[in-house]
Amino acid sequence: MVLGGAVKALGAGLACPDWPLCHGAVVPNLADPLIAIEWVHRAVALATGLILLATLVLALLWFRADRVVVLLASMSLVALGAQITLGALTIVSRLDPVVVTSHLALATAVFASALVLAVLTVVRPPETSAAPAETPG
Numbered sequence: 001m002v003l004g005g006a007v008k009a010l011g012a013g014l015a016c017p018d019w020p021l022c023h024g025a026v027v028p029n030l031a032d033p034l035i036a037i038e039w040v041h042r043a044v045a046l047a048t049g050l051i052l053l054a055t056l057v058l059a060l061l062w063f064r065a066d067r068v069v070v071l072l073a074s075m076s077l078v079a080l081g082a083q084i085t086l087g088a089l090t091i092v093s094r095l096d097p098v099v100v101t102s103h104l105a106l107a108t109a110v111f112a113s114a115l116v117l118a119v120l121t122v123v124r125p126p127e128t129s130a131a132p133a134e135t136p137g
């Protein structure tokens with residue numbers, strides 16, 4: 001999200017005018033700072049996708065009994081996929097304000113979902129989340 005803000009603030013939104021390549025290359029000329037910031041934004045988005053995929057796999061392995069954790073991990077990955085698609089649309093639409101604003105809104109939703117997931121896994125570790133609820137008395 002910080003890199004996205006930098007892309008916007010520096011006016012680097014169309015420094016890579018094509019997608020998924022940048023100037024027709026997987027790795028463009030990174031000596032141009034505007035191209036570099038836009039390309040790194042995309043590369044970090046890809047890394048984030050892989051991390052959220054690993055998060056879902058681990059949620060299924062370690063938190064299978066905790067449906068909220070599995071649901072949040074699934075939602076985060078799906079929302080991230082939609083976010084990357086919206087990122088591509090910002091390029092294709094030549095920075096249409098509605099698309100860019102939606103891109104910012106969805107980024108906030110992905111962050112919120114991943115944050116709640118992280119907090120939940122700390123306050124409800126696997127051994128407690130899978131345990132049956134205690135009966136009062």
Ligand code: HEM
Nearest residue numbers: 001004005007008013045048084087088090095100104107
């Ligand atoms: C983890 C996934 C991503 C996140 C969290 C994310 C987040 C953001 C954020 C917060 C902004 C600033 C928006 C604003 O201030 O209005 C932004 C801008 C931008 N993002 Fe992303 N982004 C992601 C992936 C992508 C991808 C994959 C692309 C391209 C294929 C992309 C292209 C852009 C562009 C071009 C801008 C600048 C828009 C402008 O200059 O008006 N983003 N992004």
